[in-house]
Amino acid sequence: MTDMAQPQHWRAWLLSDRPASRRQARLGRAYAGWQRFTTNKLAMVGLAIVLGLVLVAAFANVIAPYSPVEGGDLRTERLLPPSAAHLFGTDDQARDIFSRVVYGSRITLFVVVLVAIIAAPIGLVVGTVAGYAGGYLDAILMRITDIFLAFPKLILALAFVAALGPGIENAVIAIAITSWPPYARIARAETLTIRSSEYISAVKLMGASPWRIVLRHIMPLCVSSLIIRVTLDMAGIILTAAGLGFLGLGAQPPLPEWGAMIASGRRFVLDQWWVAAAPGAAIFIVSLGFNLLGDGLRDTLDPKASDQ
Template sequence: MAATIMTSTTANVAATYDGTPRSSSQALRQNLARGARRLTRNPLTVAGLVVVLGLLLLAAFAPWIATHDPFVQNLSKTLLAPGAEHWFGTDEYGRDIFSRLVHGSRITLYIISLVTIVVGPIGLAVGVISGYFGGWVDTVFMRITDIFISFPGLVLALAFVAALGPGLDHAIIAIALTAWPPIARLARAETLSLRKADFVVAVQLQGASSLRILVRHIAPMCLSSVIVRLTMNMAGVILTAAGLGFLGLGAQPPIPEWGAMISSGRRYMMECWWLVAMPGAAIMMVSLAFNLLGDGLRDVLDPRSE
């Protein structure tokens, strides 16, 4: 009898915890756990995630990780090769390259963060409005988008920086002005596939306004694709910022921006390879990491990849 009761109880417990979420918070936790498992299944994605997390930690604890002051010049130790005292060597002013790279990670994250904050909402808003309303609204928005897309991003950024003037903030504005069109195109394509969906028609019949439909129903459905695209765009943002810094139009000396470091060290690169190799390797690793992380996020957030 006791065995029968225990078996019945076990069956009831198993039926209760059959994996079906009992609340929205439980469903969210299950989705996050499932996404984390899928994200860590790919070793390349894990490698990209490790590098990105390392960049975040490097920027957060830069004053404690850096071995020297990145701005202090020591003309008695100029162009020293990598060694025990200066891990990545010194530049033409005797500044420690490792410390400048560590503090330069803050500049890189600053650029990425501001560009993402500006580009994401603008591209998403333009895309969903254009795709939902169609007609002349779609024509006007997409023709403006086509104008921006028709020029290479770096060339257009150079034009904007030339008009605004050199400087880190002007470079961020220029990059943001050239990076939103692909986001808008993607959001428009997603909206075109959603605007005639059953749930959209249902809320329209209930009298919901266009603004409510866009903000509460369509835009959230486009967020996953936009997040993936923004992550993969970060590599292009880093390269564009480094290119502007290399040309002297981005961050100005003595700010330790990686592109500007390559520009100042190119005069000595034949004899002192570490001046361009170290910041170049940092740019390559971080750009590749964001691409790998974007691929992994696409596998997690795209329901068609199931």
């Protein structure tokens, strides 16, 4: 088989209408989904931005030319405009803003990933258990969810951070506590549709316990919808973290958190605009990237959207 024919062979194998194994079927679905995803140009832009964030965070010590916490001479290097020596200028402590924005990507990625790891499983468990069990358990869990949804996310996060104390770890916990209710709602709605299907009835006839049905058969079917919602919520998580940092309740100085950088630069916004503009632009670009990526994943993973 020639080198030209081999990729065609693999493509035909992945897109076969009659897969010979579960592995082939799963790989075929993944490949078809990737093909649909790549046709969405804006989604590819979002993916590029998110991958760029990951790479910048991973290689921050290589990319950043200066220390993110140590400044230069306050007499000669304070509040310098953007130049070849300092691409984004310097702040009021003579620190290089470009280096601080680069290192701030690590804090942003840390918050986003940790909140998703904590909040998404909580929402998935609460929603699937409530949807499958029904009755009083459903009513109790959903009323608790409604209580959390009744408050604006930032206000509720502020209350939790005020109780736990300022700091990036407490900010992550507070954001995660306020982020799970929408995931629980989505998982419950999916479960109410799935639990009456013939597939679940067959599993019941085979003697599967309720917990096994929820864990092994319902939760996996809810994951795709949850991934879409989590990706779309990343921008909100970033803005909430930045809001807490802006108010002094998130990452504490001298950590280069983007919201805290905007807060320190607001005093100079009229004359030294670059101090607040650089971290603000970083928040905007990363939030836009997650929104575009989430829209692309919704079009790819949502079967209703793909059928239209």
